Amino acid sequence: MEAVTGYASYVLPITIVLVGAWLVWTVVRYVRADQGMRVSMRQAVRVRWGWVRLARMAGLTVTDRTPSLLAQITAQKDGATPAPRVLTPKIKVKPDQFGVIVRARTLPQVGLEEYQKSARFLADAWRCTRVSVLPDGPGRVVIRGVRSDPLTTPTTHRPTGRPPTDLTRWELGVDEYAAQVCVSLANVPGVTVAGVPGAGKTSGVNKFVCDFAPSAAVQIVTADGKVSRASEGDYADLVKRMFAFCGDDLDEANALFKRLVELRKRRSSVIRDVLGVKNMWHVGPSPEWPLTVLIIDEAHTYFREYKGSDPTTRRLAALTAENARLVEDLVKKGRSVGILVILISQKTTGDAIPTFIRDVCPIGLSFAQKTVEAAVAALGEDIRNWPDASPVTLQDPAYVGVAVMAMQGRPGYTRIRTPYVSDADAAHIADATSHLTADPDLCLDALLRATGRTTTPAPSLTK
Template identity: 65%
Template sequence: MDVLNEAFGWLRGVVWLGLGLLALWAVVWLVRYLRASPMERVSIRQAIRIRWGWKRLARMCGLSVTDKMPSALASIATADGKQPKPRVLVPALKVTPDAFGVKAWATCLPKVGLAEFQKATPYLADAWRMARVSVLPGDKPGQVMLRGVRVDPLITPTVHVPTGRPPEECVKWELGVDEYGMPVFVPLKEVPGVTMGGLPGFGKTSCVNRLVCDWAPSPAIQFIFFDGKVSHAYEGDYADLVQRAFEFCGDDPEEANKKLKELVQLRRARSASIRRLLGVKNMWHVGPSEDWPLVVVVIDEAHTYFRDHKGSDPATKRLAALAADNARLVEDLVKKGRSVGFLTLLTTQKTTGDAIPTFIRDVCPVGLSFAQKTADAAVAALGDDIREWPDASPVTLQDPAYVGVAVMSQHGRPGFVRIRTPYVADKDADRVAEATTHLVHHPARLLEKLTGRAVVDLTKDAPEPPSMAA
């Protein structure tokens, strides 16, 4: 009797423990639900419906397989020598909600793999009440990831608030989210240049602002701005960030020529001393550092500095000579600066050859385009392949709802991806720049400390540009 009472006591303890854990789970789930945003609550309810109805829906969509081989337990349990009924197997599904919809991970089965899930996406979208569903290979072998979005992330404006902390991964450019709400980022390690095009007011500068705000807290990165829209640093889109830059240049092509020549001198000095100071021929083998930072050269409205002026009067000839020399200097930075730590970002409205010379544009491996007016402008920004993907063309982004949406090629996969880039408020940009002003150092001065000699004369006037024949 004592043993029986002890067993019942132990059983009651297990039951109460189970009820306690169940109550704790219910409280956690309820708190999570109440703290969620209204959009997230809708997604949570959708996720519950998806889990409950998955086994039936999977069979209806052809995402199941019949196993005619009985298990050992079924064979033992079957009496009178009858053949056990075949089992219908359905892929296991794990669902996670977020603001845009749900993410789901499914385990593949024989004859139910990636292709079968992709074929079933229209039916899944209808059954799950989603705008669209995509299927990609999962993180593990034998797994697929399904992404269902209830609202279109491309027309849902987002805001990015910089943390003010150094980035966890150096030179990773977090752009935003794609049309399925999935994060999109571009690793810019070993990348010499980036081109960005798009109509005025559609998000080019804001996209660059996010990069600067995210990277500004790192002492291993230094910035220089060339803004072809304004004449002074306190004007224009970079007024809040200019205090984080070691140099700023306005729309004067002669001033730009002087500063570009200083950068090329710095590039040459780094090339001459990199093996002795870093022990490697490529800076990326050891990564940027506070003493040898990555120099990010932002050239906004690049056509201001490269425009091919036509005319026979002396003033026009001088402008044409400056433009040609500026293009030559930027070509030097893009083609020869990668291994010594230069990254050049060029933005303009149309990345055609008259705005960014093709000998510069075609060696920049990363290209983005916001809304464009013509197909030729889209091809100039993204290459001829964009003609084969008309649904992704930036020509379709001219609606005001798509302000902040860019197109770029998908790394490692064919086709193009559309990206909703977030807005960074001026007050946040000013806050980050002010908090990181103490990190500003001219890379030439840093190199002088390492080498013990002057490498760039930052005080002399700009030399005369080459003359052009009439």
């Protein structure tokens, strides 16, 4: 007992020191934060202090009429009936640039559905633009409140220059609740990107190139229908990191597509012997067997249907028809051997990208569109049932860089703010990673030689 009494004299000073250290740390964090973060920190304090009262008003409490053991003992002494207890879910609040993230417990009769029904009341009480409620594991929910709209807040992305840790993960940006949106590229044969000019299509693809360029296990080739030479257009700063490039010349594009189809055939014939699997994604990309990404910008340039009886028109019509057949081969048969096709066009209607190509691509993004028909072509018929998420509503300049897509595991459609990558940063990444550029055909030749197998030499692609 004397020992306990002796230690008790130290409890108060230790408590004061700990509380003081916490207060100093909080003040330092507040001072060092920018203006937006400071507002969120003050908002987080209001959420914590007002939670008990707000939960009762929003119907997020439960009345427990069974007294606790202590209440029963007290009641027996006093001869009074124990009063029922009002249980309030416990929460943890974390501020960020856009608002607050609240993690809450569930209670009997207060589960995910009850939180979701109260979302609009929480938004008003917390002065948020919108509030979402999602499950966060058994017995828990995460409540996301955004004070400012992430979709109308332009963001920038500065590439790190470091190889990505996961080559199957494509980070697109943030959704309307400022949550990171990522899609998996594993076993994905193709991606379609649609939107009116200037809506952000090429900028989104530039981020993809800059993020994956530091990896020798990714090789990129581009066909850009907007330009005639590699030194022109949106990819001029990135062409150093591309093992091949062609412009709007249909003959050059046809030769490029043929070479990639030959690469696909060669990989298909040796994949089981060389990699020991039928699907490259079972072992993942490597510098010897890189993920080969074909970017086709202004895709309608290469698939357009020419009508006419003169020799020139007939020749162009034959070229575009063959281009469609070749790209169809890559999309339908290239997935298992590590070939990904990204098709970009203003509209992904059947006259721009043939439906036998477009409908095989499982990932579709659409930036701003002018017509519902264009939105349906890009995202499918179901977008008619979600008018608030339609890309037709993104025509305001504030939404440049915002795309819509269907996400697995989420109902409806998700709107995503894609960040802007400056030309200077893109050029720097291309220069710094140009030494990683390699022709996948030559990589395959080297791999076959290293494993003691014969290979049929194939001419390398030229820029």
